[in-house]
Amino acid sequence: MGNSTAAPGSPTSADASASASGTAVTTPGPSGRKNGRQTARSGSSAGTRASGSSHAERVFLVQTAFAELGGSAHGPGEIAEFTGLDDSVVYRILQSGIYQRIFERVDRGLYRLRTSAAQLAFTALDHRLDGTVTQTVLQELRTATDGGLAFLYMVAPFSGAQRQCVDMAVGDSDLAELGMTPRDVLSVTRSLRTGASGRTILAYLPEVLQQRVLAEPVPDQAGPGVYRDNDALAASLAEVRDLGYALGYEECMAGWNSCAAPIMWDGSIMGAVLLLKLKSVMPVAPENVIEATKEAAAELSRYGAAGPDAGQA
Missing domain, CATH: 3.30.450.40 (GAF domain)
Structure with missing residues (x-):
């Protein structure tokens, strides 16, 4: 219960944020358009690594995006931008996750993790x-x-x-x-x-x-x-x-x-x-x-x- 690693009033300096660059993705989105996305995102582990090369990796990227974006719900486009995945890939993962009780649709075009994700965490901590x-x-x-x-x-x-x-x-x-x-x-x-x-x-x-x-x-x-x-x-x-x-x-x-x-x-x-x-x-x-x-x-x-x-x- 206390205040700083130094006595009150002593100067400290914040870390400088480092930015990383990613790989552009040009596969078609759900509307047939091409998407040129940068996978880089300062301060996020999901956005700073390349898009998954397997379906399983893409699923994990989408799950991680919900955790790191914060907030109550997110749309496929926002998740796609964060992960570097194509909109259509994210949309299919979300739809599949609804049936698997991993995600839920809370509004038109918005999704969030189901509470079953918390049960996984409790099991991991047991x-x-x-x-x-x-x-x-x-x-x-x-x-x-x-x-x-x-x-x-x-x-x-x-x-x-x-x-x-x-x-x-x-x-x-x-x-x-x-x-x-x-x-x-x-x-x-x-x-x-x-x-x-x-x-x-x-x-x-x-x-x-x-x-x-x-x-x-x-x-x-x-x-x-x-x-x-x-x-x-x-x-x-x-x-x-x-x-x-x-x-x-x-x-x-x-x-x-x-x-x-x-x-x-x-x-x-x-x-x-x-x-x-x-x-x-x-x-x-x-x-x-x-x-x-x-x-x-x-x-x-x-x-x-x-x-x-x-x-x-």
Whole structure:
């Protein structure tokens, strides 16, 4: 729950966006016209690679487009432009996907992923982590940081671009003693634009989701160190990616500083480990706190990305 990888007011610079060029596609569209599309699209993994050479690859490209474009629904033309595929190819994939319960038509010419796609995700995440593993890692982090409060935040599955606390190691502390109320938990700590853990998760999300979060208002209950300027917030995200962790200074709550590091599974951001200490005790996070937090996140990343046998080894 904290603000920048540097103390408030320290300058940071955002990463420069790199653009890539793609291959023009000139096959006929559904109306018989020729389409000259560029497959390149800055900041997207689907658009920066060549069109699929097999039907299966094209199907996966279309599915990925829905995830990376964001928004509620998209038309075949928009998906075709994003993927570099021909309109007619995209249209046929969408129609086939309706019968296979992968896509659904929500309006004239607009489609979206069905909720069955979420069930696939839940199946993929099943058994990745259990409470015993996370408690052990968080307790070790608490010990390594001389009694720091350790939290595990994960991307909230039903809220789009938010987070939720799923485990913690706080000893005998009552969260009420920290000045946290249920309202705080539901409003401040779920936002990805507040706190070291929120910004850590936000730094690795697709740009379309980052822009959605940047458009959100700052929670009223946020701490005095919260980023209110979107340019400064965006610059802090670049710094998080460069350093691999975030430091926070009274972002969510007055009087508390923090350190957070990302949990990555198969190259995707899944959550963050957060270490919280009183500002009077930790005015600036020392190196041992940063390293212990990074190691806790790395361990949970290893567990989550490993196969069943490797994770139990």
